[in-house]
Amino acid sequence: MTVDAQPVAEKPDPAEYGFTVVPEEQIPAELSALVDRVRSLMDTAAHTEAAPEALSAAADAVAKAEEMLRGDRRPIGTMVRSTYSDGGTEYGTITNGVSGPVNPLAPPIALDKDGEGLRADFTLNGLYEGPPGLVHGGWLAAVLDQALGSAASAAGMPGLTANLDVDYRRPTPLNVPLEVRARVTGTERRKVFVSGEIRHGGEVTAEGTAIMVRLELPE
Numbered sequence: 751m752t753v754d755a756q757p758v759a760e761k762p763d764p765a766e767y768g769f770t771v772v773p774e775e776q777i778p779a780e781l782s783a784l785v786d787r788v789r790s791l792m793d794t795a796a797h798t799e800a801a802p803e804a805l806s807a808a809a810d811a812v813a814k815a816e817e818m819l820r821g822d823r824r825p826i827g828t829m830v831r832s833t834y835s836d837g838g839t840e841y842g843t844i845t846n847g848v849s850g851p852v853n854p855l856a857p858p859i860a861l862d863k864d865g866e867g868l869r870a871d872f873t874l875n876g877l878y879e880g881p882p883g884l885v886h887g888g889w890l891a892a893v894l895d896q897a898l899g900s901a902a903s904a905a906g907m908p909g910l911t912a913n914l915d916v917d918y919r920r921p922t923p924l925n926v927p928l929e930v931r932a933r934v935t936g937t938e939r940r941k942v943f944v945s946g947e948i949r950h951g952g953e954v955t956a957e958g959t960a961i962m963v964r965l966e967l968p969e
């Protein structure tokens with residue numbers, strides 16, 4: 751299938767539609783450090799076999815930290831503006847569950863342009879476990895969904911996932927370097943067809959295709 755629709759020349763700026771947009775470079779280094787620390791804490795908490803007294807003391811310390819932060823809450827829907835290495839602009843929600851830079855749940859996956867679309871190197875730790883020692887299939891689908899959606903957006907056609915098909919070819923191990931790639935394969939009216947794969951050691955472990963339906967924005 752060929753690309754037969756015109757990508758939008760300028761990506762819509764969510765600020766023009768009432769969204770708060772934070773430039774990625776303005777995320778405070780202290781916030782990035784906190785989010786990294788919480789990611790590490792989640793992994794530690796998920797796997798600890800510490801004694802009950804240590805667990806209670808740790809829970810108290812975490813509660814104190816939470817109390818310090820609770821007051822100032824960023825509104826849901828806040829967006830982040832980032833820049834690809836080729837200078838292109840991208841928007842996404844700042845707390846996106848796969849790639850949000852301030853979401854401790856997100857691995858996070860930082861996609862960048864390559865020749866045909868987007869790619870990222872990433873690792874999924876024990877927080878993303880499904881079968882023993884292996885990545886949960888739902889997380890692999892989420893990574894593909896994000897990469898496929900971003901590939902459409904990077905091609906100037908941001909939209910929502912209408913359909914996502916995933917084939918799991920081989921088990922995907924935890925704690926190893928993985929690669930995701932995605933690209934646009936065609937368009938038809940508002941539909942953008944995208945495909946992508948996750949690889950470990952060069953071998954495809956999961957691959958997917960999706961139909962993204964382009965956003966219809968008010969004039």
Ligand SMILES: CCCCCCCC/C=C\CCCCCCCC(=O)SCCNC(=O)CCNC(=O)[C@H](O)C(C)(C)COP(=O)(O)OP(=O)(O)OC[C@H]1O[C@@H](n2cnc3c(N)ncnc32)[C@H](O)[C@@H]1OP(=O)(O)O
Nearest residue numbers: 762764767841895896899900903908910911912913939963
């Ligand atoms: C303000 C500016 C902001 C812009 C900033 C950019 C932000 C983005 C930037 C960065 C990348 C983001 C990356 C994100 C990655 C993650 C993506 C997600 O997780 S998305 C969440 C999960 N998906 C949903 O929640 C959708 C729920 N579904 C819907 O809302 C609707 O069903 C929708 C919009 C998909 C379509 O509804 P309709 O009413 O607008 O359009 P209709 O006419 O039904 O469909 C249009 C065409 O699509 C086909 N279609 C619709 N659903 C289909 C399906 N399930 N399978 C196949 N085709 C389908 C239809 O047959 C039609 O095709 P025909 O032109 O007639 O050929």
